[in-house]
Amino acid sequence: MNVLHIALHEIKLSLRDKRTFIFMMAFPVVLMLILGTALTNAFTSGATVEGLNLLVRNTASDARLTAAWSGFEQAIAKEGVVAKPIEEGMDGREAVQEDLYTAYAEIGDDGIRFYGSSKHTIESNILQGMLTTFADRYNLAAAAIKAAPSDAEAILGSAGAAGGIVRETTLDPDRKPNSVDYYAVVMTTMIGLYACMSASYLIRGERKRNTMTRLSASPVSKGEIFMGKVIGSSFINSMCVIVVFLFSKLAFQADWGDHYGIVLLILVTEVLLAVSLGLGVSYLFKENSAGAVMNVFVQIASFIGGAYFPLEVMGTSMRVVSELSPLRWANRGLMNVIYFDDWGAAWGAVGLNLAFAAAFLAVSVISMRRREAL
Amino acid sequence: MNVLEIRNLTKKFDDFIAVDNMNLSVREGEIFGFLGANGAGKSTTINMVSSLLRTTKGEIELLGRNIAKHPKFAKSNIGIVPQDLAIYEEMTAYENVSFFAGLYGLRGSELKERTIEALDFVGLGDKHKSLPKNFSGGMKRRLNIACAIAHRPKLIIMDEPTVGIDPQSRNYILNSVRKLNRMGCTIIYTSHYMEEVEELCTRIAIVDHGKIIAEGSKEQLKSIITDTKEIWIAVKSEGAVDLESLKRLQGVTAVRLEDQTIKINSKAEINNLNWIIQQLIKDQVEIRSVEEQAPNLETVFLTLTGRNLRD
Numbered sequence: 023m024n025v026l027h028i029a030l031h032e033i034k035l036s037l038r039d040k041r042t043f044i045f046m047m048a049f050p051v052v053l054m055l056i057l058g059t060a061l062t063n064a065f066t067s068g069a070t071v072e073g074l075n076l077l078v079r080n081t082a083s084d085a086r087l088t089a090a091w092s093g094f095e096q097a098i099a100k101e102g103v104v105a106k107p108i109e110e111g112m113d114g115r116e117a118v119q120e121d122l123y124t125a126y127a128e129i130g131d132d133g134i135r136f137y138g139s140s141k142h143t144i145e146s147n148i149l150q151g152m153l154t155t156f157a158d159r160y161n162l163a164a165a166a167i168k169a170a171p172s173d174a175e176a177i178l179g180s181a182g183a184a185g186g187i188v189r190e191t192t193l194d195p196d197r198k199p200n201s202v203d204y205y206a207v208v209m210t211t212m213i214g215l216y217a218c219m220s221a222s223y224l225i226r227g228e229r230k231r232n233t234m235t236r237l238s239a240s241p242v243s244k245g246e247i248f249m250g251k252v253i254g255s256s257f258i259n260s261m262c263v264i265v266v267f268l269f270s271k272l273a274f275q276a277d278w279g280d281h282y283g284i285v286l287l288i289l290v291t292e293v294l295l296a297v298s299l300g301l302g303v304s305y306l307f308k309e310n311s312a313g314a315v316m317n318v319f320v321q322i323a324s325f326i327g328g329a330y331f332p333l334e335v336m337g338t339s340m341r342v343v344s345e346l347s348p349l350r351w352a353n354r355g356l357m358n359v360i361y362f363d364d365w366g367a368a369w370g371a372v373g374l375n376l377a378f379a380a381a382f383l384a385v386s387v388i389s390m391r392r393r394e395a396l
Numbered sequence: 397m398n399v400l401e402i403r404n405l406t407k408k409f410d411d412f413i414a415v416d417n418m419n420l421s422v423r424e425g426e427i428f429g430f431l432g433a434n435g436a437g438k439s440t441t442i443n444m445v446s447s448l449l450r451t452t453k454g455e456i457e458l459l460g461r462n463i464a465k466h467p468k469f470a471k472s473n474i475g476i477v478p479q480d481l482a483i484y485e486e487m488t489a490y491e492n493v494s495f496f497a498g499l500y501g502l503r504g505s506e507l508k509e510r511t512i513e514a515l516d517f518v519g520l521g522d523k524h525k526s527l528p529k530n531f532s533g534g535m536k537r538r539l540n541i542a543c544a545i546a547h548r549p550k551l552i553i554m555d556e557p558t559v560g561i562d563p564q565s566r567n568y569i570l571n572s573v574r575k576l577n578r579m580g581c582t583i584i585y586t587s588h589y590m591e592e593v594e595e596l597c598t599r600i601a602i603v604d605h606g607k608i609i610a611e612g613s614k615e616q617l618k619s620i621i622t623d624t625k626e627i628w629i630a631v632k633s634e635g636a637v638d639l640e641s642l643k644r645l646q647g648v649t650a651v652r653l654e655d656q657t658i659k660i661n662s663k664a665e666i667n668n669l670n671w672i673i674q675q676l677i678k679d680q681v682e683i684r685s686v687e688e689q690a691p692n693l694e695t696v697f698l699t700l701t702g703r704n705l706r707d
């Protein structure tokens with residue numbers, strides 16, 4: 023009950039600080055607009071489906087598979103993907119490595135093997151997604167053939183229908199982030215990290231106002247004060263982030279994929295990490311430097327975490343450094359879920375967020391216990 | 397019964413001894429005055445009583461229970477009015493009181509009633525929706541008090557609650573303190589203003605260098621200094637006054653010049669008024685009036701500590 027009382031108070035207190043609150047909402051939205059429109063070119067030249075070359079070795083003997091495959095080839099051709107049969111004696115993998123093709127696929131009765139380019143990860147991921155969908159559909163049809171051949175015809179028939187197969191897939195070539203989509207994601211995660219700045223003021227602010235005196239003189243335990251503050255601050259900052267997320271989705275039609283659950287989980291755990299970080303740092307540094315430290319941290323983390331420009335543009339050393347930014351984890355997790363339906367990085371981000379949050383909270387609790395109330 | 401019992405209380409900040417082996421008891425129903433110059437150790441003592449600082453040594457009992465062993469009990473029964481304002485400027489007067497009262501477990505309609513009661517008590521009932529940042533200094537001080545009383549503590553500790561405010565708010569606060577006391581609260585009152593303490597308190601302790609150097613009712617304290625008298629001589633201009641020559645006169649213990657008045661402390665048994673006046677005439681000082689003061693706390697304080705309460 024005390025925790026709730028303090029958390030609600032913290033939320034009210036944050037809402038009173040209208041300037042910070044408006045900044046938290048307006049800043050990312052404005053940046054989405056500015057960067058999203060100004061940097062469009064950087065994205066269209068980055069990776070379009072147009073001009074993707076898929077090298078194919080088709081050894082399938084099954085007539086249905088062959089028919090389905092040719093339907094598929096026509097479908098992807100309409101999207102601008104050129105499927106080229108491999109010549110005799112040619113090594114498909116080498117051709118991809120030499121950058122002659124975006125990817126190489128071997129189609130046999132036993133399945134599809136796929137070799138993607140390591141130089142063009144996004145493009146080869148797109149192709150992989152298309153093929154996966156094709157395989158899924160074919161398997162579905164194959165299974166149906168045994169049971170109800172007429173259904174199978176329908177499934178295979180639709181595989182040939184242009185666009186359909188591609189549009190319905192989880193990896194749709196149209197669903198590559200355009201610049202607004204990109205900045206919607208990275209600005210939202212960036213503003214989540216900003217929570218660490220207000221969090222560094224959670225306890226410091228009480229000291230400055232001298233209200234820490236009253237809090238400490240009350241029969242509420244330090245732990246309860248602490249919990250209440252963390253919960254209140256995480257809640258209100260999560261709300262900010264969710265508002266930005268919804269705004270980007272509704273006003274800018276930004277693409278956030280279909281799995282809102284994991285998207286929100288990444289965002290909320292990121293806020294929790296930011297709040298714990300701010301709080302921990304406010305205990306580690308002298309009274310007034312904590313805010314400055316957080317400010318610098320946020321700027322650097324945003325810069326190297328891909329908030330201002332996509333990391334694909336950067337060299338490898340920069341990519342390694344970028345791993346230090348919590349924004350990098352969050353952005354990768356989100357992008358992979360949204361565009362590649364790949365949840366691995368997402369769970370990784372959630373795990374890292376929670377682990378670091380726990381560590382910083384522990385630091386804070388230990389420092390707090392050592393301190394005298396005043 | 398003693399509401400508060402302090403035994404051998406010591407507080408060190410590194411090597412500096414802020415409170416030095418202090419013993420003190422405050423009885424139920426008292427308005428207990430805590431007098432001391434800047435840095436005497438008043439706030440440090442109070443902060444240990446309200447569990448804001450750890451003790452270096454010694455024991456504190458509230459209502460018969462050791463506060464270190466029963467911190468929740470002690471905290472629940474104390475209301476503290478901190479020396480520095482402790483309020484949220486961006487929250488309304490009502491929200492301030494309600495939040496702090498809520499920390500003492502009050503909820504719902506009870507919390508509402510007590511909050512309004514406390515605000516009415518300090519005369520801010522009609523301002524409950526206003527933000528303290530628009531308040532005068534006196535109103536903020538009153539809100540500072542309201543935040544400490546809504547949970548109806550047995551012991552209210554006020555650390556200089558009237559610092560820097562207008563006379564009207566000061567009177568309001570002094571009256572509220574009396575009212576709280578009549579309602580059954582025991583009060584510890586710290587102040588720099590001698591008159592306030594003299595007017596308000598039933599018992600007084602004088603603190604100096606972390607020690608209590610005198611304790612008792614006003615009358616008891618004043619009786620300590622029956623051997624001293626204070627003579628006030630109003631003069632036309634301060635320019636010609638030679639304090640040093642006055643100080644050398646027999647029996648004179650201290651001389652100071654305030655508002656064109658020479659204030660002389662002197663041993664009571666020596667009749668030196670003639671010599672003093674002769675000295676002034678010799679220095680060609682124009683005398684307007686001469687009066688002997690009844691002993692007051694200021695004199696007591698000066699005699700005991702050798703300095704003024706307010707430097």
Ligand SMILES: Nc1ncnc2c1ncn2[C@@H]1O[C@H](COP(=O)(O)OP(=O)(O)OP(=O)(O)O)[C@@H](O)[C@H]1O
Pocket residue numbers: 409412414432433434435436437438439440441479
């Ligand atoms: N946290 C601290 N660290 C070091 N010294 C301190 C600390 N708090 C107080 N002191 C010192 O202890 C002494 C007593 O301080 P305290 O605040 O108790 O005085 P006070 O009687 O309340 O004075 P005032 O009338 O100015 O409020 C002072 O010399 C002060 O400098």
Ligand SMILES: [Mg+2]
Pocket residue numbers: 438439440479555
């Ligand atoms: Mg003080």
